[in-house]
Amino acid sequence: MITFIIRRLLIAIPTLVIISLVVFLLLNLAPNDPMAQVPLTVPPEVKQKMREALGLGQPIHIQFFKWLVQFFWIEPQVLIDYLFNTTFSEGKQRIISWQTRSPVMDIVVQRLPQTLWVVGMSYVVGILIALPIGLYSAYKQYSIFDNVGTFVSMVGYSVPPFFSGVFVIVIFSVQLGWLPSIYDTTHTVVDWETFKFQIKQMVMPVMVLALQTTAQINRFMRSASLDNLNQDYVRTARAKGLTEWTIITVHVLRNSMIPVVTVIAINVPYIFGGALITEQVFKVNGIGHQLIGAIYANDLPTVQTITFMFAFLIVSFNLLADIIYGLLDPRIRYD
Amino acid sequence: MIEERNQEKVGSLYRDVWDQFKKHKGAMFGGVIFLLIVISVLVGPFLWPFEANAIDIRSRNQGPSFIHPFGTDQLGRDTLARMLAGGRTSIAVGLCAMALTIFLGTFIGVTAGFYKRLDGPLMRLTDLFLSLPLLPLLLVMMLLFREPLSSAYGPERGMFILIVFAIGITSWMPTARIVRADVLALKEREFVLAAIASGSSNSLVVRRHILPNVLSPILVSATLGIANGIITESALSFLGLGFPPDFPTWGRLLNDAVDYLQQYPERVFWPGLCISLTVLSVSYLGDGLRDALDPRMRKR
Numbered sequence: 001m002i003t004f005i006i007r008r009l010l011i012a013i014p015t016l017v018i019i020s021l022v023v024f025l026l027l028n029l030a031p032n033d034p035m036a037q038v039p040l041t042v043p044p045e046v047k048q049k050m051r052e053a054l055g056l057g058q059p060i061h062i063q064f065f066k067w068l069v070q071f072f073w074i075e076p077q078v079l080i081d082y083l084f085n086t087t088f089s090e091g092k093q094r095i096i097s098w099q100t101r102s103p104v105m106d107i108v109v110q111r112l113p114q115t116l117w118v119v120g121m122s123y124v125v126g127i128l129i130a131l132p133i134g135l136y137s138a139y140k141q142y143s144i145f146d147n148v149g150t151f152v153s154m155v156g157y158s159v160p161p162f163f164s165g166v167f168v169i170v171i172f173s174v175q176l177g178w179l180p181s182i183y184d185t186t187h188t189v190v191d192w193e194t195f196k197f198q199i200k201q202m203v204m205p206v207m208v209l210a211l212q213t214t215a216q217i218n219r220f221m222r223s224a225s226l227d228n229l230n231q232d233y234v235r236t237a238r239a240k241g242l243t244e245w246t247i248i249t250v251h252v253l254r255n256s257m258i259p260v261v262t263v264i265a266i267n268v269p270y271i272f273g274g275a276l277i278t279e280q281v282f283k284v285n286g287i288g289h290q291l292i293g294a295i296y297a298n299d300l301p302t303v304q305t306i307t308f309m310f311a312f313l314i315v316s317f318n319l320l321a322d323i324i325y326g327l328l329d330p331r332i333r334y335d
Numbered sequence: 336m337i338e339e340r341n342q343e344k345v346g347s348l349y350r351d352v353w354d355q356f357k358k359h360k361g362a363m364f365g366g367v368i369f370l371l372i373v374i375s376v377l378v379g380p381f382l383w384p385f386e387a388n389a390i391d392i393r394s395r396n397q398g399p400s401f402i403h404p405f406g407t408d409q410l411g412r413d414t415l416a417r418m419l420a421g422g423r424t425s426i427a428v429g430l431c432a433m434a435l436t437i438f439l440g441t442f443i444g445v446t447a448g449f450y451k452r453l454d455g456p457l458m459r460l461t462d463l464f465l466s467l468p469l470l471p472l473l474l475v476m477m478l479l480f481r482e483p484l485s486s487a488y489g490p491e492r493g494m495f496i497l498i499v500f501a502i503g504i505t506s507w508m509p510t511a512r513i514v515r516a517d518v519l520a521l522k523e524r525e526f527v528l529a530a531i532a533s534g535s536s537n538s539l540v541v542r543r544h545i546l547p548n549v550l551s552p553i554l555v556s557a558t559l560g561i562a563n564g565i566i567t568e569s570a571l572s573f574l575g576l577g578f579p580p581d582f583p584t585w586g587r588l589l590n591d592a593v594d595y596l597q598q599y600p601e602r603v604f605w606p607g608l609c610i611s612l613t614v615l616s617v618s619y620l621g622d623g624l625r626d627a628l629d630p631r632m633r634k635r
Binding site for chain 2: 015018019022023026027154155157158159160162163166167169170174175181269273276277280291292295296298303306307310311314315318
């Protein structure tokens with residue numbers, strides 16, 4: 001197991017470097033110019049200086065290497081400085097956003113809590129809804145409950161978040177006026193009233209994202225439970241007179257969770273991708289909002305950093321899923 | 336007489352598949368709905384008297400009426416005509432992106448499965464693509480290649496090529512994996528070994544023996560590919576990075592409708608419903624196809 005983990009970690013590093021190279025080349029070889037907005041009256045030698053100030057003067061492999069150093073060496077130092085009050089990163093060049101002229105990571109840190117609140121909450125809600133429904137659908141296969149559950153998860157699969165989000169806004173904000181349509185990120189919770197408002201503004205984005213999670217996890221849970229319900233050990237458990245409740249919750253649920261937990265882990269990064277659109281619909285001031293703003297503003301360092309952070313999430317959660325699978329299922333041996 | 340009865344009993348593969356497919360009510364329903372949508376967007380613009388881009392400023396912002404069943408927008412353009420024209424683009428993008436996805440996926444899957452030497456590198460490539468953050472990259476591609484392609488092929492055709500190409504190269508990986516696994520299993524079967532032993536060239540073996548036998552996973556991926564293409568195109572248009580503003584697609588219409596959410600909330604309904612209904616029907620179609628093409632399901 002340990003050798004497997006080490007081998008996977010060693011494979012993950014070149015994968016990440018290649019991904020960062022792909023992202024970097026896509027952004028830098030594309031036919032666009034960050035200096036396009038500069039007026040034509042600016043003399044060429046000044047323009048050249050401006051290019052160098054943006055870090056564009058050097059050949060492409062040196063630019064890439066500098067970016068790698070900034071991301072993997074300097075930014076962690078900044079984090080350590082912040083945590084332990086040290087001065088490792090003093091005077092070192094960080095990744096600077098072209099749009100705001102401040103370090104990209106500082107903005108990411110400001111934006112991340114909103115995304116994590118909405119995305120994390122929706123993921124938890126989605127899983128909590130999906131697991132019992134999936135289990136019960138499998139237990140009563142082809143019943144009305146199962147058919148309705150399958151239909152609802154098909155709908156959750158098919159209705160894109162930019163429609164379900166707008167649709168609930170129309171119903172609950174425009175027609176009924178119960179919930180705010182825009183997520184207010186400056187809102188702070190101090191007492192019961194503000195807490196209630198916070199809950200109100202989180203309901204819609206969380207439910208829209210949770211619908212998608214529910215649809216996916218529900219299908220996996222259903223098929224995993226179906227596989228387990230026909231196993232011999234379930235028959236044995238029935239034969240020795242256990243109650244149905246015990247059989248389902250203790251035997252079937254626990255064994256069905258093995259593949260489902262890995263699916264839950266693998267899907268975490270994709271939920272961030274879905275949040276990209278949901279944040280746009282509800283105007284949540286999160287990391288997806290920052291990425292789209294940076295794309296519109298042609299702010300390459302920000303786009304590159306956030307895109308790479310998404311890739312980092314995908315690779316690390318895939319790794320995590322593999323490890324969890326090996327730990328949970330004693331039948332799996334990686335050696 | 337005996338021979339005839341045998342024939343009746345055995346039947347052809349496609350007959351079996353069709354019989355099983357008919358049993359899946361959701362799939363039949365989905366297939367019919369999808370066909371209806373495709374026919375109406377193909378024929379509709381010829382029959383419907385209004386042009387999608389004909390501006391009639393005097394009848395702007397109308398609700399549903401006998402002349403304009405879906406109402407009109409802020410420039411007085413007929414919403415039904417725009418929905419039909421938009422559907423054409425959205426479905427065309429879905430179908431073309433699906434074709435490209437299937438072509439790339441099958442090509443890479445068959446190559447990796449059939450040629451042992453290429454298996455490792457191609458599968459590493461697939462893993463790499465699966466680790467890429469696809470939606471952000473799609474957005475970046477839209478942003479970066481929009482202008483060069485628009486100036487080369489015109490704004491609409493350039494965007495069409497870009498969107499189809501971008502969706503195609505970011506969604507071939509699952510198909511490639513499934514096809515490779517099937518090809519690996521098929522390669523060891525006797526009829527393939529016999530074909531190779533009798534001196535058939537590699538390309539003949541692939542075309543005559545391998546491809547027909549991996550048709551069923553490809554068909555299922557194709558239905559998923561259409562759904563994925565339509566959703567991705569509308570997401571891009573919704574984020575404002577798809578087709579130009581005056582060119583209707585379902586995602587674009589939804590995006591336009593969101594601007595008037597407070598005054599005319601009913602406008603978001605039609606494009607959203609069309610996207611969802613199309614994707615839902617295609618997904619059910621894929622579900623039924625998967626069951627019908629699976630011989631273990633057919634035996635029951």
